[in-house]
Amino acid sequence: MGPSDGRPVTAHVRGPSLRDETETASVMMTAHEITRASASVPVGLLQELRGILSAAAVVDEPQRLVVYECDGFVVEKNMPDVVVFPESTEEVAAVVRACNRHNVPFLPRGAGTSLAGGCLPVGGGIMIALTRMKAIHEINLRDRYAVVDPGLVNVHLTQKLKGSGYHYAPDPSSQGACTLGGNFATNSGGPHTLKYGVTVNHVLGAEVVLANGDVVMLGGPTEDIPGYDLTGLFVGSEGTLGICTRLWVRLTRDPAAYRTMLAVFETVDDATVAISEIIGAGIVPAALEMMDQGIIEAVEAAFHFGFPLDAGAVLLMEVDGLELEVDAEATRMESICTACGAREVRRANSPEERLKLWKCRKQAFGAIGRLSPSYCTQDGVVPRTKLPQILQHIQDVSRRYDVRIVNVFHAGDGNIHPILLFDERDPDQVERVLAASDEILSRCIDLGGSVTGEHGIGVEKINFMSRLFSPDDLAVMGLIHDCYNPEGRLSPGKMLPVLAGCGNEHMPRRVPGRKAAL
Amino acid sequence: MSANSPTQAASPSTATPLGATIPYERFLDCVHCGLCTASCPTYLETGDENNSPRGRIYLMRAVTDGRLELTDTVRGHLDLCLDCRSCESACPSGVQYGRLIEPFRVETQIRDRREGRTEPDSWFQQWILYGMFPYAGRLRMSLAPARWAQQLGLDRLAEKMGLVRLLPAKLQRMHRLLPPLKPRGAAIPHLLPAKGERRARVGLFTGCVADAMFHHLHWATARVLQANGCDVITPRDQVCCGAIHYHSGAGDPALALATANSRIFGAEDLDAVIVNVAGCGSMLKDYGHVAEEVAPGSQETAELLGHFAGRVRDVSEFLAELGPLAPPTPVPLKATYHDACHLCHAQQIRQQPRQLLSLVKGLELVPLHESEICCGAAGSYNLTQGEMADRLGRRKVENIIATGAEVVIMGNVGCSLQIQAELKAAGSSIRVLHPMEILDEAYKPAEE
Ligand SMILES: Cc1cc2nc3c(=O)[nH]c(=O)nc-3n(C[C@H](O)[C@H](O)[C@H](O)COP(=O)(O)OP(=O)(O)OC[C@H]3O[C@@H](n4cnc5c(N)ncnc54)[C@H](O)[C@@H]3O)c2cc1C
Ligand code: SF4
Ligand code: SF4
Numbered sequence: 002m003g004p005s006d007g008r009p010v011t012a013h014v015r016g017p018s019l020r021d022e023t024e025t026a027s028v029m030m031t032a033h034e035i036t037r038a039s040a041s042v043p044v045g046l047l048q049e050l051r052g053i054l055s056a057a058a059v060v061d062e063p064q065r066l067v068v069y070e071c072d073g074f075v076v077e078k079n080m081p082d083v084v085v086f087p088e089s090t091e092e093v094a095a096v097v098r099a100c101n102r103h104n105v106p107f108l109p110r111g112a113g114t115s116l117a118g119g120c121l122p123v124g125g126g127i128m129i130a131l132t133r134m135k136a137i138h139e140i141n142l143r144d145r146y147a148v149v150d151p152g153l154v155n156v157h158l159t160q161k162l163k164g165s166g167y168h169y170a171p172d173p174s175s176q177g178a179c180t181l182g183g184n185f186a187t188n189s190g191g192p193h194t195l196k197y198g199v200t201v202n203h204v205l206g207a208e209v210v211l212a213n214g215d216v217v218m219l220g221g222p223t224e225d226i227p228g229y230d231l232t233g234l235f236v237g238s239e240g241t242l243g244i245c246t247r248l249w250v251r252l253t254r255d256p257a258a259y260r261t262m263l264a265v266f267e268t269v270d271d272a273t274v275a276i277s278e279i280i281g282a283g284i285v286p287a288a289l290e291m292m293d294q295g296i297i298e299a300v301e302a303a304f305h306f307g308f309p310l311d312a313g314a315v316l317l318m319e320v321d322g323l324e325l326e327v328d329a330e331a332t333r334m335e336s337i338c339t340a341c342g343a344r345e346v347r348r349a350n351s352p353e354e355r356l357k358l359w360k361c362r363k364q365a366f367g368a369i370g371r372l373s374p375s376y377c378t379q380d381g382v383v384p385r386t387k388l389p390q391i392l393q394h395i396q397d398v399s400r401r402y403d404v405r406i407v408n409v410f411h412a413g414d415g416n417i418h419p420i421l422l423f424d425e426r427d428p429d430q431v432e433r434v435l436a437a438s439d440e441i442l443s444r445c446i447d448l449g450g451s452v453t454g455e456h457g458i459g460v461e462k463i464n465f466m467s468r469l470f471s472p473d474d475l476a477v478m479g480l481i482h483d484c485y486n487p488e489g490r491l492s493p494g495k496m497l498p499v500l501a502g503c504g505n506e507h508m509p510r511r512v513p514g515r516k517a518a519l
Numbered sequence: 520m521s522a523n524s525p526t527q528a529a530s531p532s533t534a535t536p537l538g539a540t541i542p543y544e545r546f547l548d549c550v551h552c553g554l555c556t557a558s559c560p561t562y563l564e565t566g567d568e569n570n571s572p573r574g575r576i577y578l579m580r581a582v583t584d585g586r587l588e589l590t591d592t593v594r595g596h597l598d599l600c601l602d603c604r605s606c607e608s609a610c611p612s613g614v615q616y617g618r619l620i621e622p623f624r625v626e627t628q629i630r631d632r633r634e635g636r637t638e639p640d641s642w643f644q645q646w647i648l649y650g651m652f653p654y655a656g657r658l659r660m661s662l663a664p665a666r667w668a669q670q671l672g673l674d675r676l677a678e679k680m681g682l683v684r685l686l687p688a689k690l691q692r693m694h695r696l697l698p699p700l701k702p703r704g705a706a707i708p709h710l711l712p713a714k715g716e717r718r719a720r721v722g723l724f725t726g727c728v729a730d731a732m733f734h735h736l737h738w739a740t741a742r743v744l745q746a747n748g749c750d751v752i753t754p755r756d757q758v759c760c761g762a763i764h765y766h767s768g769a770g771d772p773a774l775a776l777a778t779a780n781s782r783i784f785g786a787e788d789l790d791a792v793i794v795n796v797a798g799c800g801s802m803l804k805d806y807g808h809v810a811e812e813v814a815p816g817s818q819e820t821a822e823l824l825g826h827f828a829g830r831v832r833d834v835s836e837f838l839a840e841l842g843p844l845a846p847p848t849p850v851p852l853k854a855t856y857h858d859a860c861h862l863c864h865a866q867q868i869r870q871q872p873r874q875l876l877s878l879v880k881g882l883e884l885v886p887l888h889e890s891e892i893c894c895g896a897a898g899s900y901n902l903t904q905g906e907m908a909d910r911l912g913r914r915k916v917e918n919i920i921a922t923g924a925e926v927v928i929m930g931n932v933g934c935s936l937q938i939q940a941e942l943k944a945a946g947s948s949i950r951v952l953h954p955m956e957i958l959d960e961a962y963k964p965a966e967e
Contacts, residue, residue: 060567064592067581068574075551086566113568114553132566152566154557160888177609178557303613367611370548 042082042127046103050085050127053095058086058133069128072113072120074461079121081108081128088133090208090216090246097244098214100127100490108492109244111152111183114175116380117459119187119239123494129244131182137161138247145252146205146222151182151245158250167252170197173455174363185245187457188237192288192362195413196321199455201236203251209235209243212491222249234481239457240492242485256287256321260331261349261358264316264338265309269293269408272314273388275341276412279318279334280385286334286413290317290362295372295407296420300361303368308361312344316412317362365409366420372407373422379438383450385415394444395419402437404430416454417445443468458496466498537626538583540812541619546580548614549573555616558609560893560911561599569596572606572616579623589627597623599907601900602766603893604864617865622812625770711741711751718748719841722784722792724831725753726760726799733796733932739959740795740834746962747844751793754783761809762802770813777806778820781827791832795955797931801865803831833862835930835954839871846961849881854957855924856884857915857938858891859931872930872954879961887927888918896937912941919949926950928957 042061050059060066061083070078082105087093100107106126113120122128131152138148142165149158155176158169172191173179179189185207190199197203206220220232235242266272272291279286292300293314301308308315316338320330335346349355369376383391392408395417399406405422419441423430442452442465452458452465466475475497482489482497555572556562562571569578575597581587597620606616707723721744725737741751761776780803784792794800806824814820832840856876862868876884895911915938919927927942927949929935939951 062592064587064590065567065569065596067587068568068571068577071551073552112553112556130566130568132562135566156557175552175554178554364611367613370550370612374544374547 042105042125043103046099046105046127047083049099049102050083050096053099054085054087054092058088060084060086069110069113069120069122069130072110072115072118074116074118074121074459077118077121077460079123079125081122082125084110084128084130086130086133090210093129093131093244093246094210094214094216096127096129097210097212097491101213101488104488104490106490106493108495109151109182109186109240111180111186112154112175112178114179114183115187115459116378116456117453117461119183119457119459119495121460121494123460126490126493131180131244131246134246135180140165140252141222142167142252144222145254147250147252148222149181149248149250151180151185151248153181155179155181155184162252166255168255169250170203170253171200174366181248181250182245185236185248186238186240187455190411190414190416190455192290192359192411193319194411194455195289196285196287197253201233203253204232204236204248205251206249207232207235207245208247209245211243212486212488216246217243220249237457239459239496241482241496243491258324258327259287259319259321259355260327261355262318262331262334262346263308263349263358264318264335264343264346265312266314266316266338266341266343268313268342269392270389271342272316273392273412275316275338275343276388277386278337278341280413282333282337284320284330284334286318286330287321288317288319289411289413291315291408291410291412292317292362292365293408295405296365296369296409299368299371299407300365302371303364304357304361306357306361309344317358362409369407369420369422373405373424375423375425377421377423377434377438379417379419379421379441380453380456381417381419381442381445381450382452382454383415383417383445383448385413387448387450388412388415388417391417391441391444391448391450395441398437398440402433402440404433404437406437411454414454415450418454460494463494463496463498466496536583536585537589537630538579538623540626541579541583541622543583545615545619546576546583548612549576549610550612551577552612554611555606555609555614558605558891560601560603560605560895561907563892564907564910564914567596570599572610572614575600576614576616576619579619594627599904601860601893601895601904601907601911603860605860605891605893608864608867608891618808618812621766624766625812628769707737707741707751707753709753709755711745711753713748713750714745716748717750719790720750720752720788721837722787722789723751723753724757724760724780724784724792724794724796724799724803726757726794726796733935733953736795736932736953736955739953740793740955743838743955743958743962744793744834746846747838747841749841752787752789754787757783760799760802762798765802765809770809773809774813774820777809777824781806781823784827784830785823789830791837792827792830793832793834793837795834795930795953796933797833797859797861797866797868798933800831800833801861804828804866833866833868833871833930835862835872835875836866836868839874843875843878846879846958847965848961848963850879850957850960851881852926852957853883853885853924854926854928854952855887855919855922856890857887857894857919857927857929857934859929859934860891860893861933862930863891868930872928875958876928876954879957882957882961885922885924887922889914890918894934894937894941896931896933908937909941912937913945916941916945916947920945920947924949926952926957928952928954930954 047061066080066084069084070080085096087096097107106124107129108122109129109131110120111131133152134150135152136150137153137158140147145167147158162168170193171184171189172193173184173189174191184200185204188200205222206218208216208218210216219235220226276289279289291314294312297308297312297315298310301310318334320327338346349358366378395406406419408417408419410416410418421434421437423434425431445452446468451469452462458466478497551573553573559571568574578587578593578596582589587593600620602617602620604617723737723741744751758776758779761773765773794803806828810821810824856873858869873884876882893911894915895908900908927938930953935951942949
């Protein structure tokens with residue numbers, strides 16, 4: 002039985018196509034109810050899973066699987082056949098081996114905040130939820146690392162380190178919910194990525210269950226381990242090479258001092274010139290974020306910070322370091338902004354004001370609900386110097402497709418997040434939003450950038466891979482994929498298109514969805 | 520379709536699907552980002568998306584859409600929700616989770632009654648929850664033997680002899696939750712006049728559960744208000760806030776209680792109605808919505824309840840607004856503060872109690888890990904969802920003990936009952952106090 006359009010979802014998927022229909026548990030549904038791409042799992046596998054894990058840790062009732070049919074990306078949906086909640090590496094490995102014996106696909110899931118459908122169980126199968134593996138095993142301040150489970154929520158590590166003088170640097174806007182395993186798989190970044198780098202710069206080592214069930218250790222707590230940098234290879238592999246079951250992460254010393262500033266510009270152009278000038282002057286701000294007029298309006302309505310509503314754009318800037326340095330740098334940034342036409346530059350005068358500014362920025366997208374019933378956040382990257390061009394292009398696109406687009410993004414990295422506003426109940430608007438998104442992302446590629454800064458490829462952007470990479474590039478990635486995941490049972494249908502040029506056409510984009518991001 | 524299809528949509532004969540009274544935009548407000556998940560106590564404990572806010576919204580929406588039937592399994596996930604609103608604090612999209620789950624529960628309750636479903640719980644709900652809690656007098660009477668027994672030490676004896684175990688499980692839980700009851704003092708008179716310069720005239724809400732079990736707390740609250748220059752009016756005939764009814768889906772009795780309170784306090788000329796129990800406070804502030812949901816279209820009810828709701832203040836919120844006077848007497852204690860859900864999530868009151876406590880000389884306030892995670896009390900939750908309540912209670916108490924504090928302060932008696940019982944079970948001697956009890960001590964005239 003296939004999804005509602007009658008086409009079997011498994012057809013184009015890299016990996017095994019399902020499955021011995023004769024040996025099945027009897028759970029079937031009609032299409033208008035809960036759609037399931039695969040009708041069943043072998044009874045034998047279910048029994049084995051129940052032997053490996055406690056009864057409560059194996060969920061196969063369809064009513065309880067519904068919530069697992071999508072993550073933060075809601076355009077495409079498919080239920081897994083079973084969700085399991087292992088509590089140890091051994092249990093994960095045993096589940097993986099059982100899936101292999103029965104030729105059933107499987108994939109890991111953290112908090113399900115992926116915005117690219119990373120947790121979509123393409124072709125059904127077994128979903129391995131790592132949310133019960135969330136211990137902090139060790140905090141070693143002298144050697145500056147922590148050993149943690151993959152299901153640990155990013156912010157819980159930060160909370161645990163409060164007062165120690167150290168922190169875990171990668172701070173995605175979703176840090177209150179996303180897991181370190183998910184960060185590992187998607188190589189997450191955040192506002193402070195500009196100075197401190199992305200997840201791969203902060204993972205020293207990882208224990209990984211490979212697709213065949215073998216458990217291997219990559220890297221380790223010490224720096225500069227000889228041999229291939231497999232940690233680097235696995236970080237950002239979106240769960241297609243192995244399941245991370247433990248991480249050794251770097252701890253970073255808290256900066257002695259901060260200065261947080263808000264520069265107000267008449268136009269977006271002036272603000273982007275200021276960004277280039279600041280970076281060009283050799284300053285490395287801890288964060289450099291831009292919000293345009295549309296976002297300012299929404300954020301002001303939500304948080305009443307006192308943003309000027311007539312400004313074309315604001316830059317949220319932060320420098321950190323030693324008390325002596327930060328003032329000098331802040332002053333330099335202020336004068337650069339003024340020289341680029343800033344109307345005013347304010348400093349946050351208290352820790353509370355700083356926190357409130359960051360809250361406005363990190364929760365900006367939530368406030369968008371105040372501007373329109375639906376919205377779609379895009380995630381693209383361009384070289385920083387091309388920011389004025391891509392922003393000009395976004396304005397053009399907005400005009401041509403008659404779609405309102407507002408912008409808030411990590412300006413320092415050239416990571417843009419145009420947010421397209423629409424009403425999902427109007428099919429014509431939906432079409433225009435899809436076409437507009439496509440055009441913006443294509444332009445990012447033309448400008449020498451990429452179609453994802455931090456949200457990953459997942460299933461959402463798999464079609465772009467063959468436009469981003471040459472067939473040869475993709476073939477090399479394919480070799481690596483096949484080396485670790487030769488049968489393709491682990492996370493099928495993710496990140497790499499099956500053949501160059503042949504994406505997941507079986508899942509046409511009908512709705513851009515109401516996505517949240519930044 | 521096979522006969523045992525578990526997700527079979529509700530049979531077409533059911534006239535309106537569940538959730539039909541909920542404006543659909545409230546579901547659409549949820550963009551499925553998942554940022555709320557890690558703030559949810561039941562998700563923290565189970566790691567199951569079905570027990571997360573995003574998951575529950577998804578389930579309710581699927582039921583409303585007719586995609587999913589409200590089976591016992593689905594219902595179990597919804598019932599496990601504490602209605603603590605931690606998810607509302609976490610949600611950047613402004614999802615009004617309480618205004619989804621509460622009307623959904625009301626509808627479920629109505630459907631059950633219509634279909635004549637008897638649940639094993641109903642005697643308990645009928646007699647203990649709806650029958651006893653709402654009427655302070657009745658609870659007071661029913662607690663009288665408990666109070667005597669405690670004073671005579673008989674409860675200890677009964678506990679030792681295992682007699683408590685003969686009670687039905689739910690009554691056992693109630694027994695365990697009973698606080699050490701103080702001898703009942705004099706009734707609070709209708710008017711307690713301000714001390715010093717008169718700065719405000721306020722009404723004191725004493726509710727039901729709180730009145731019977733925490734009589735002394737109301738006295739403490741009244742004295743603190745007097746010390747801050749307030750005339751305190753305590754209407755005799757006020758009734759239960761109706762929270763227990765409303766949150767367990769009994770809309771009509773809730774509306775009746777809300778109307779009564781609004782009339783009774785409305786008859787006095789007051790600057791504010793003061794509450795010292797967070798659970799009651801958030802319910803009182805929500806009367807406007809209750810009117811909207813239970814009696815849609817009645818302009819008169821909406822105005823009466825809305826006007827009352829607009830004047831309700833938590834005592835710490837009120838004092839912080841008024842500008843508290845400096846308390847003269849030191850209270851040398853190492854203390855920590857637990858954020859009651861109904862203060863921090865439902866009313867967004869976090870700083871005010873801490874600010875008041877920081878005025879007290881000698882009081883050292885140390886931070887509590889996970890201070891905003893529900894302790895498992897959640898109104899009547901500790902009576903109806905025992906297992907999860909215990910897990911959350913233990914989690915809370917572990918965090919409290921780790922602070923090394925001598926007392927733990929909180930602004931909700933439901934939490935106090937739960938945390939006291941868990942501390943006792945853990946063999947801890949940490950005392951549980953309300954901010955007003957500390958302030959009451961601090962406002963006593965300084966000794967020469
Ligand atoms: C509001 C919002 C804001 C966001 N902001 C940012 C941001 O600023 N920066 C950013 O980088 N991202 C951001 N994201 C995207 C997302 O939060 C990140 O990609 C995050 O790392 C995902 O973590 P998770 O635990 O939710 O993983 P999931 O969504 O559960 O999984 C993501 C992918 O990782 C795989 N995976 C999960 N756990 C493991 C594991 N243990 N081993 C191997 N593979 C695994 C899954 O199979 C899936 O492919 C945002 C998302 C939202 C909703
Ligand atoms: S309730 Fe709010 S935080 Fe939770 S998933 Fe929905 S929009 Fe996100
Ligand atoms: S109200 Fe509390 S228990 Fe219920 S979903 Fe929200 S956070 Fe979870």
